[in-house]
Amino acid sequence: MCECSNGNKDIYLPELCTITKRRMLNGTELFMHLEKDSGEDFDYIPGQFVEASVAGIGEAPISISSSPTQKGLELVVRNVGSLTKVIHGLEVGDKLGIRGPYGSTYPLEEAKGKDLVFICGGIGLVPQRSFIRYALDHRADYGDITILIGTKCHEMRLFREEIALWEERKDMTVMETIDEGHDCWNGNVGVVTTLIPKVESHLPNSQILVCGPPIMYKFVLMALAEAEVPQENIFVNLERRMKCGVGKCGHCQMNEHYVCQDGPVFRYSDLAHVPEAI
Amino acid sequence: MSVSTVTKEQFKSFVAALVDSDQNVVGVQAKDDKFAFGELTDANALRLDYDVTILPPKKYMLPQREALMNFEVAGAAESVQPDEKMVLLGVHPYDMIAINQMDELFSQGEYDTHYMNRRNNITIIACDVVTDSKNVFAASMNSATCDTGYDILLTAIGDAYVVDAATDKGQALVDMMSGANEATDADLKKREAVHEKNIAALNKHELECKPSFLPKLLEKAYDHPVWEERARLCYSCGSCNQVCPTCYCFDVQDEVNWDLKTGTRCRAWDGCLLTNFATVAGDHNFRKKRADRFRHRLYRKGKYVPGKIDGQIACVGCGRCVTACTAKIANPVEVYNTILETTELR
Structure with a gap:
């Protein structure tokens, strides 16, 4: 197999990985654990993404949900298009092509010794889980850990068992809310911003990590501004169409920034002059 | 030599x-x-x-279309x-x-x-x-x-x-x-x-500033009415992208052969003026408005790409987009000159 050309690797060639575990997290979200067929382990930092592909169907950027402190790579794929529909049909033992990891990372080093507040909307929890698990595996390195999770409805809630385990821990705080109330749900009802006042005193000195659907950022960032959180302390993890992942194809561009290279994790204060960002 | x-x-x-x-x-x-x-x-x-x-x-x-790799469907690929x-x-x-x-x-x-x-x-x-x-x-x-x-x-x-x-x-x-x-x-x-x-x-349309001034000019032009005024007529056909010698955005698609067992991953030209250029899964379009796409092209030529290549302006004045544009709105010189004439530049 020719991977090289004048000593340069083909940046578009995926590496085959095997699905070692799979389960549905809800009606639309598939969780997968992958291992490289080469036997090597994955080398990445929380916040990064990979290009996942099935030859013959296509390729798409997918957030990494696992932490590099564990073995293998975990992805969560929503059944939303032609590629993801095929991925949902894959079984344990089937292959997925992976390129990457690509993009910027959460501020693992800078956040050391500081309190962390994760604000997650819907599948925004997926990439956030990478840093959450990393921080829990390096618990002594970080201050208080607070996780705010907003989900559209009870049925859509992700990682329920894992969240229950987090809730039992004495060294972190987890708050969940759902947009629409439900008979089986005794918790908070309302969008994720309704949780922000409950941790407000905590916010100004924390590192705030935000990930969710496009509409969520506007409201979360407004609430954080009201709570007088310095913009330097806020990190957003943005979604765009990162088709090539290597800063060439142009699809993920957000003004002069290529989200696949300068992002997906941005310090909010760096986006002051990037009107296409939020 | x-x-x-x-x-x-x-x-x-x-x-x-x-x-x-x-x-x-x-x-x-x-x-x-x-x-x-x-x-x-x-x-x-x-x-x-x-x-x-x-x-x-x-x-x-x-x-326009080239093979990046050949593959077995759902299997391995070769560059x-x-x-x-x-x-x-x-x-x-x-x-x-x-x-x-x-x-x-x-x-x-x-x-x-x-x-x-x-x-x-x-x-x-x-x-x-x-x-x-x-x-x-x-x-x-x-x-x-x-x-x-x-x-x-x-x-x-x-x-x-x-x-x-x-x-x-x-x-x-x-x-x-x-x-x-x-x-x-x-x-x-x-x-x-x-x-x-x-x-x-070779100057049928005369830019009223040095090209090296364009990045600075565009710093002040983001909300200029020219984008809306011109893009109102835009068909989002992408002709300006297709004929441009400095447009290099591409899409990647998989093509399966008749045997349904093998195929080719290809890349093909794409264009930032096309409606769905910035659309992600779930149909969210991050550059939905014509005016925003129209502006993006002229910012790429005058500011964004220059930022990646040491200030070289990514419009070389071939004039192909001027000729190709059905709506007669693509002329970069007309756009930049309009901004020059109507913007306070201090």
Whole structure:
């Protein structure tokens, strides 16, 4: 197999990985654990993404949900298009092509010794889980850990068992809310911003990590501004169409920034002059 | 490296020999009342007096559609690396400058072997413009002449060409030209006169500032009414993208063969003016408004791409978008001049 050309690797060639575990997290979200067929382990930092592909169907950027402190790579794929529909049909033992990891990372080093507040909307929890698990595996390195999770409805809630385990821990705080109330749900009802006042005193000195659907950022960032959180302390993890992942194809561009290279994790204060960002 | 002079007849004999050799030769030829780059099979068909080609020569470094890899469906893939050598005849200076920019963009950061292999396998014989096209404004963009990137530069002076070999590859070809003599001072003066003429003439639309001022100008133009005013007429057809020598955005698609077992992952030109260029899964379009897409193209040319290549402006003034645009709104000079005339620049 020719991977090289004048000593340069083909940046578009995926590496085959095997699905070692799979389960549905809800009606639309598939969780997968992958291992490289080469036997090597994955080398990445929380916040990064990979290009996942099935030859013959296509390729798409997918957030990494696992932490590099564990073995293998975990992805969560929503059944939303032609590629993801095929991925949902894959079984344990089937292959997925992976390129990457690509993009910027959460501020693992800078956040050391500081309190962390994760604000997650819907599948925004997926990439956030990478840093959450990393921080829990390096618990002594970080201050208080607070996780705010907003989900559209009870049925859509992700990682329920894992969240229950987090809730039992004495060294972190987890708050969940759902947009629409439900008979089986005794918790908070309302969008994720309704949780922000409950941790407000905590916010100004924390590192705030935000990930969710496009509409969520506007409201979360407004609430954080009201709570007088310095913009330097806020990190957003943005979604765009990162088709090539290597800063060439142009699809993920957000003004002069290529989200696949300068992002997906941005310090909010760096986006002051990037009107296409939020 | 040498600067020589050959007569046009002698040059034609050289091209005929080249066409008869096993080299793949591509040159500019007439296509109805226009011109296009295409495979050259007859030296007489070469038209170095052309005004502008329909598509820029970038299609030989970044083809409209090219295979990146062959695969087994749902299985492994094998890289496809182009290795065909080619002589590309008749690249105008503005297109040469555009190729130089793309060389930088595809080699910087993550090295794109597909583009770079094609590029490195091409020997470029550039030529100074003989006939100005109706919408060229290369002079406004400092690209009426060029001094790098080509292997050979030809300048027509009367019945002869001044042949400037800039690389070993170019010199090897010049060594094959029978009748090539060292260019005289008089020949070089004539070449200088051609350059001066082109710097004056290739300017059908005149930019009212130096191109190097565009990034600064655009810092103040983001909310200018010109985007909405012009984009109101935009069909989002992407013609301006397709004919542009510096547009290099692409999409990647998988094609499955008839056996349903194997296939090819291809990349194809894409365009930021097309409606769904920035649409993600779930149908969220991050650049939904026509005016935003229209602005994006002109910011890429004047500010964003220059930020990646040391300030070089990514519009070379070929004028193809001006000609291709059905709605007559694409002219970058008109847009930039409108902003210049209506913006407080302190």
